[in-house]
Amino acid sequence: xEQIPLFERLGGRDGIRxxxxxxxxxxxxxxxxxxxxxxxxxxxEQMVEGATEFFCTGLSGVPTYEGRPIAEVHTGMNIDDAEFxxxxxxxxxxxGSLGVGEREQAEVLHVLYSMKGDVxxx
Ligand code: HEM
Numbered sequence: 001x002e003q004i005p006l007f008e009r010l011g012g013r014d015g016i017r018x019x020x021x022x023x024x025x026x027x028x029x030x031x032x033x034x035x036x037x038x039x040x041x042x043x044x045e046q047m048v049e050g051a052t053e054f055f056c057t058g059l060s061g062v063p064t065y066e067g068r069p070i071a072e073v074h075t076g077m078n079i080d081d082a083e084f085x086x087x088x089x090x091x092x093x094x095x096g097s098l099g100v101g102e103r104e105q106a107e108v109l110h111v112l113y114s115m116k117g118d119v120x121x122x
Contacts, residue, residue: 007059009104013052016059019094020051026090033086036077058111071118084120088112 010016024047027037040047050067057065067073091112095105 005059006104006107007056010059010100010108012060013056015098015100016055017048017052018098019091019100020048020055022094022098023051023090024048026094027087030086030090033083033090036079036083069118070115071122074119075122077122079120079122081120084116 007016010019024037024044028034037047042050050065053065054067054070057063088109091108092105095108100108
């Protein structure tokens with residue numbers, strides 16, 4: 001099982017896109033962070049697309065993400081630790097509701113957590 005890349009185990013681009021959609025739905029219902037996404041400069045489709053390509057690029061190695069580096073995207077937002085944890089909570093809930101395996105959830109969480117320095121207090 002471990003030899004199969006995480007990208008494949010998440011269902012490739014389609015699986016990752018479904019996760020990005022569910023994640024945004026969860027953010028918009030999460031009182032800790034909903035206004036961040038309601039006030040985003042991008043519309044829903046652009047945000048789902050950006051998140052999908054960002055993760056596909058990171059996990060497949062094929063560079064399809066054309067957005068700005070994430071440290072740059074989040075600079076000036078002054079995101080705090082509680083908001084960061086809220087995003088992780090929403091990611092776990094999104095994966096759980098889509099039936100993503102426990103092992104894959106843990107691996108995705110690890111990947112997300114490793115990017116904390118590019119997101120928080122910038
Ligand atoms: C590991 C955690 C995170 C990752 C990997 C991440 C990644 C991204 C990516 C890839 C984009 C889209 C950029 C584009 O399409 O050009 C984005 C946009 C955005 N992120 Fe994050 N993000 C994370 C955490 C957070 C947190 C904690 C918040 C605040 C609650 C946040 C708020 C936003 C907002 C509001 C946008 C839309 C910006 C705009 O277009 O106005 N993100 N993020």
